[in-house]
Amino acid sequence: MMVRKVVHRASLAVAVAAAVTATPLQAAESQASIEERLSNLEKQLAEVKPQATGEEGFAFNTYARSGLLLNDDLKSAPGTPYLTPAGSVGGAVGRLGNEPDTYLEAVLNYRQVAENGTKSHYRLMIADSTTSSNDWTAGDGALNVRQAYVEFSDIASFTGVFRNASIWAGKRFDRDNFDIHWLDSDIIFLAGLGAGVYDLQWTDGFKSNVSVYGRSFLDFPSDPQLAGETDSTDNIILTANNFFGPVQWMVSGMTAQDNDQRVVGGVQGTAADTGFHTMLAYHGDSFFGLSDGNFKAAVLHGEGLGAEVKSLGADGNLNEDASSTRLAVYGTTYLSDHWRIAPAILAETSKDRYINGDEYNWLTFNTRLANELTANFEMQYDVSWQTMDLTPKGYLGRADVNGNYTRFTIAPTFKPQVGGFWNRPEIRVFASYSTWDDELDTYSSTDALGDSATDFTSGQWTVGAQMEIWF
Amino acid sequence: MMVRKVVHRASLAVAVAAAVTATPLQAAESQASIEERLSNLEKQLAEVKPQATGEEGFAFNTYARSGLLLNDDLKSAPGTPYLTPAGSVGGAVGRLGNEPDTYLEAVLNYRQVAENGTKSHYRLMIADSTTSSNDWTAGDGALNVRQAYVEFSDIASFTGVFRNASIWAGKRFDRDNFDIHWLDSDIIFLAGLGAGVYDLQWTDGFKSNVSVYGRSFLDFPSDPQLAGETDSTDNIILTANNFFGPVQWMVSGMTAQDNDQRVVGGVQGTAADTGFHTMLAYHGDSFFGLSDGNFKAAVLHGEGLGAEVKSLGADGNLNEDASSTRLAVYGTTYLSDHWRIAPAILAETSKDRYINGDEYNWLTFNTRLANELTANFEMQYDVSWQTMDLTPKGYLGRADVNGNYTRFTIAPTFKPQVGGFWNRPEIRVFASYSTWDDELDTYSSTDALGDSATDFTSGQWTVGAQMEIWF
């Protein structure tokens, strides 16, 4: 009985064990299947992920701003950082509470990776600009294509100094443009149609870019007797950018065949048909070595067609003797846990710019201050002071002026998450007070200052609301 | 022997059991790795999924229609729901078989979620409209940006009545616009450039929106002597929407400084420079309480600049004494398993609209009927009857008219899946017969009715084919 029992138990044990052995076998099978399914999932996800995140395939980027800018009659107020007389030659003031337009850039990217690892990136940028507040702006909008280029990187067969190089062709904003955000002014803005190579790596700390850019000088007057007689030409720019660690040295030359036939200020034969431009810049990873943050400083100099030192090669009215030197500096840092500051200086002296003997001197000092109050809210303050001494010698009917412009803006600002100058989107309301020397009203009959139609004189309050986003 | 056997068996059992215990150990290891891989997959997929589905990152939406509308000579026929005299003041008739244009809206969205949970949504809408049948319409298309705004929701730091609130700024169609689809007429259409807050939750059943919208009145004539003398101004609209369950009460005021300098009908000083507008609406979740379906009913009233009761603040020619009252009702339901019906009424009375003493009275009755025949095919029928009594008092050279317009359309319609009025895309062919009182031909020399160039008089057959899609 016992034995039987034992046998019975043992049999049971064996039976149980047998049952169990069946399980590992099944488990093995099932694990094989699990392994297969996991591998399959991992493989599929590895394909899907770069597509979904935009690392490969399509990706969407944007810069956009849109809002109302009103005077105390609740009518649209003149605005733009370039509204002062100095603005006509690049002297921007603070942008906060100073933008009456809907401006947007919709960027459609497409990235591919070849089997050999070479990457390609197609970028299309469509932009629009309008000051109309209406929802249908077919008549006053300006939809156009600002970029359409291809860039190759990680090029499989490139070696030596070319190992890390990227090549590109098409219509583009140069990769290495950079700006003072708070003035809506690029420090350097090179754009047009061309081709080039980035990141020729000469040594560990020294790399260069070389590019050719073309720009179109379209329909300029070319007969001093006949107002309607126009001509066109191309400005071809050869540019090299050299990076030694944080130091950047850019040098560019340009030529616009027959641009000396252009009539400027009623005179033919004085417009530049060549130009030279250089920039020395420093990209700092602290706030001028004083605290955490960043700073950038640049000195630019240009002659002839290069004397428009920011928008390189974009101004065909420049005199053959034109000469400009510009200084641009800005930095950002936290003053305390909840206060940020970003001071900036932009200044230029320019001579023989359009007319022999003319002279344009201006300096803008700007500071943006922000006080982070909750997870979603901060107060922003912007103060600009600009001084200018402009002697256009009658160019475009402009009068000589000498004076100052001051602007102060306060902007309660909502954002998804506060935490720095670069977090966007922002939704802001704002009030600005601007005041300037009456003399500045006389500079031009077509600019904002002194416009009797909008009664935009002496001192002005403006208010508004705006969104700004980039991603 | 038995015992040995038992022992043997038992040993076997132990051995087997030992072998089995080894398997769980391995299994545990393998399961750890499986666990890791599963967790990793789940984590990655959780990141990828909202990007792939458009819940986060980029998403694409569209409304588009495009097709041929021909008369019996196979030439383009005049069309649009607004082709009758009443249409000039908003009196739409049925749209089915009545649309000669390619109209489309391409909406590019980008959604982000901040670490603190606050959501942001950027929406860009590019639209185009043309009646050309050519594939290249650079000369006659109208590509423009209709929306570019940012909206924040689930705002981390908002509490109290703001807990569920969303805030926005930019250029947009108001979130709470709604329409009678079959007439291509919004019941209320508020759009422009501004900022606001949605869903202030006062109590469980009561919430409000408050917004400011600007619109541009551009280049209106402002000197009765000089035809070319124009001016511009802004119409600033303050609007509040209040929802009590299914009841909506909207109230808006607007001001357009200096719009009274506008010349309307040769006279200066009569155009409105302020306006008032209100709407009481009911959003029903049944077919008027009679059967499953939905219905909406609204009464709108406006004065001065508010007398354009649909496109709020968009008409600057309105008289200072203008007064309009509009009724809008529609519903949808199934009559049987395969028959759907959607009746609608739109009617307005408007006085002193543009000229003192003018009067515009019109009423449209429309019914859309559909008979679902297969998984992909249905017959659609649309009948419109419009009666109008218009006394424009010479405004824009228009003649007084009094009469009726009737339109009947039959449209064999293909769709991926039948099953309701809102399923799209549709591909349809159609034939329409329209007839109207001869008197209506005399209203305007520039509208479709009575146009001798297209011989569009009395009664007309038109045919065509069209696609319509939204997603």
Add this chain to the structure above:
Amino acid sequence: MMVRKVVHRASLAVAVAAAVTATPLQAAESQASIEERLSNLEKQLAEVKPQATGEEGFAFNTYARSGLLLNDDLKSAPGTPYLTPAGSVGGAVGRLGNEPDTYLEAVLNYRQVAENGTKSHYRLMIADSTTSSNDWTAGDGALNVRQAYVEFSDIASFTGVFRNASIWAGKRFDRDNFDIHWLDSDIIFLAGLGAGVYDLQWTDGFKSNVSVYGRSFLDFPSDPQLAGETDSTDNIILTANNFFGPVQWMVSGMTAQDNDQRVVGGVQGTAADTGFHTMLAYHGDSFFGLSDGNFKAAVLHGEGLGAEVKSLGADGNLNEDASSTRLAVYGTTYLSDHWRIAPAILAETSKDRYINGDEYNWLTFNTRLANELTANFEMQYDVSWQTMDLTPKGYLGRADVNGNYTRFTIAPTFKPQVGGFWNRPEIRVFASYSTWDDELDTYSSTDALGDSATDFTSGQWTVGAQMEIWF
């Protein structure tokens, strides 16, 4: 003892077995959870994958080219494959190094699958074209919508000959257009606004398409006395495409009511108001049966409005007696491991085209040759020879010419991965030499050849850089 031991052992065995049975139970539980999680992942990934890859939802496609084309003064040179006198009637020459424009097509697709399996595809194509090199081209760009249509396929309820059929409506390029890429010339290009059905499957090897396309003839002169008097009409095209294996037979008729009122060459009453067009084509899957590769050959013939044999129905100036016959042939193959060749012929004879008695005869022979040198680099060569004998009889002030044009281009070309004629993107630099009979300069005062302003006469060197991409 033994027995006990046995019992003990057996008990142990049982215990162990029990322990083991516990593990399978846990394992089963754990496996259930793994199974659940795997299934869940598989289900989610199955939803996500088609969205991420563009099989469902949004997908982005593009054709784009952009680059500089300069003469030896570094000014923009005239270009386009259609720059010769024969180009005015469709006689293209090689495109390599011959394109001065930024042209791009941005295609936004949205694909849906209904529950019943029916698929729908919405396609929106926005295109731009400009020869400006500037980054802001709001004034000289041409953004417009070239396609906006919906196509249904796999239609659940379609049976019989319709089983594989697709239906479409809207504005589109016909699905079955095809081209000679190296000449930038379609062999057949049908586009416009319409509706149709593809792939009616009559038998295994025989299927057909039937479509109606409309095109707009806009603002043509319609009074021989009054230059400003214009009219408009529509050209309605009924077309059928029939495929018998590799053989395609296309036949089309068209009618443009009142187009005979058009004034052409100062004369009214001779313009065609109907047209007929047919094409017989062969789509070969080898290089003319000689080697691997492909070839296409087509003969096209048209009369009246059909005498523009490529851009079907797009030319309303055609004479009622116009008659054209065109031959188009090309093929591609590898000559060796690293050399590819693509010869092409395009030739046409056209009579009574615009003016009774005029005659246009031309033939282009073109060969593209490529030598693949590294994974990312190849040398491309393009040679074109065109002969023409054109007798326009004064149409548009054009002179009779008889002569030849020859063009040779060499283009060092970078691409992510070499390996065939269809791999894109490409970044290329190029130099071209073109030469032609002086007589060709006299054809037209508005075309590129003989333009004294650009000194584009006799023989020309041009250089440039360009990107080209499609995906």
